[in-house]
Amino acid sequence: MRVGVIGGGQLARMMIPAAIELGVDLRVLAEQSGMSAEIAAERVGDYTDTATVLEFAKTVDVVTFDHEHVPQDVLRAMVDAGIAVHPGPDALAVAQDKLVMRQRLSELGLPVPDWARVETAEELDAFISEHGGAAVVKTPRGGYDGKGVRVVHSAAEVAEWFATIVEDGRQGALLVEELVDFRRELAQLVARRPSGEIAAWPVVETLQVGGVCSEVIAPAPRSAGRLADVAAEVAITIAEGLGVTGVLAVELFETTDDRILVNELAMRPHNSGHWSMDGSTTGQFEQHLRAVLDLPLGATGSHGDWSVMVNVLGGPAEGALTDRYAEALAGHPTVKVHNYGKAPRPGRKIGHVTATGDDLDSVVYEARAAAAFFQD
Ligand code: ADP
Numbered sequence: 001m002r003v004g005v006i007g008g009g010q011l012a013r014m015m016i017p018a019a020i021e022l023g024v025d026l027r028v029l030a031e032q033s034g035m036s037a038e039i040a041a042e043r044v045g046d047y048t049d050t051a052t053v054l055e056f057a058k059t060v061d062v063v064t065f066d067h068e069h070v071p072q073d074v075l076r077a078m079v080d081a082g083i084a085v086h087p088g089p090d091a092l093a094v095a096q097d098k099l100v101m102r103q104r105l106s107e108l109g110l111p112v113p114d115w116a117r118v119e120t121a122e123e124l125d126a127f128i129s130e131h132g133g134a135a136v137v138k139t140p141r142g143g144y145d146g147k148g149v150r151v152v153h154s155a156a157e158v159a160e161w162f163a164t165i166v167e168d169g170r171q172g173a174l175l176v177e178e179l180v181d182f183r184r185e186l187a188q189l190v191a192r193r194p195s196g197e198i199a200a201w202p203v204v205e206t207l208q209v210g211g212v213c214s215e216v217i218a219p220a221p222r223s224a225g226r227l228a229d230v231a232a233e234v235a236i237t238i239a240e241g242l243g244v245t246g247v248l249a250v251e252l253f254e255t256t257d258d259r260i261l262v263n264e265l266a267m268r269p270h271n272s273g274h275w276s277m278d279g280s281t282t283g284q285f286e287q288h289l290r291a292v293l294d295l296p297l298g299a300t301g302s303h304g305d306w307s308v309m310v311n312v313l314g315g316p317a318e319g320a321l322t323d324r325y326a327e328a329l330a331g332h333p334t335v336k337v338h339n340y341g342k343a344p345r346p347g348r349k350i351g352h353v354t355a356t357g358d359d360l361d362s363v364v365y366e367a368r369a370a371a372a373f374f375q376d
Contacts, residue, residue, distance in 0.1 A: 029047060047074070111260060184220075192239040218275045251272070320343075
């Protein structure tokens with residue numbers, strides 16, 4: 001069994017141990033050499049070039065992804081050439097454009113923040129004044145980790161975005177949403193096979209700092225019962241409604257008036273699921289491989305009552321993560337360390353740690369204390 005992964009980042013890298021365990025031959029098409037997943041048999045090539053991607057895809061049984069940026073014409077060329085692509089182009093089209101996403105989620109009858117497509121500053125100002133004088137503006141494409149998301153009180157604050165959204169010589173559009181008053185952010189991950197089987201992990205709580213995921217608590221505290229059921233139901237509706245294959249991550253808001261709204265979708269393993277590698281019977285990377293190969297999915301029960309994952313953002317000001325191992329590993333022998341093999345740089349996700357156990361306070365403490373060894 002050969003799986004090809006387009007994109008050589010840490011998500012591709014973390015599929016490698018799972019592939020080795022299953023005896024799956026994993027090959028990576030990386031954007032450049034020296035990337036996180038270089039440890040897997042790596043080719044370097046441009047994922048926007050159809051010929052390059054087809055040549056790579058023909059060496060594997062199924063193609064999947066480390067990111068959602070492969071252009072639609074390249075995705076469709078693979079499908080036309082008879083290659084199994086999971087998730088497929090139709091599903092990915094929804095993850096690639098936040099306006100399409102809002103539209104499809106609304107059509108599926110799912111709860112989303114109030115939103116509109118705006119082409120002009122006047123339209124945006126009208127939305128802002130109808131929504132209490134503030135709103136969240138998003139560029140439909142290419143944003144990640146909060147880049148391309150801005151809270152504004154006037155259209156003038158995103159004047160340069162209106163100037164850059166011209167597509168094919170035509171004025172494009174921005175997405176504007178109500179500024180959601182949320183109590184916390186949650187994420188629900190599921191995996192779906194092409195033949196239909198779905199498995200859900202417990203809903204988790206995610207903590208964002210400056211638009212970047214910083215911590216995840218699994219399961220989300222105070223989620224047992226209705227909240228867990230609603231979150232799983234929402235994600236299953238999306239996976240089935242959009243025909244998603246592989247892992248689907250659904251980012252959610254829990255509002256101060258107790259509603260659950262869908263924020264974002266990711267159709268690949270996701271930062272909010274990293275805890276599952278150490279905290280669940282089946283980690284998200286193994287599950288993703290099983291799903292895209294249309295193999296039976298693994299159980300998603302947890303090892304301990306709680307798992308807490310803390311990202312290593314930035315890392316040490318000087319030297320490498322491994323320079324800190326002697327102290328960090330000695331001080332926190334129960335914590336699992338994941339190093340993405342990336343050079344430290346302010347704000348960059350270069351690794352994470354996960355602690356698991358039955359007492360939430362001590363699990364949070366362990367994970368934060370271990371991660372702190374790796375940051376300045
Ligand atoms: P990205 O694709 O860059 O991750 P998101 O759409 O997930 O962007 O937004 C990043 C963060 O911005 C979210 O995690 C949340 O904290 C905040 N955010 C996004 N949309 C809204 C909204 N409508 N109301 C309030 N906060 C929001």
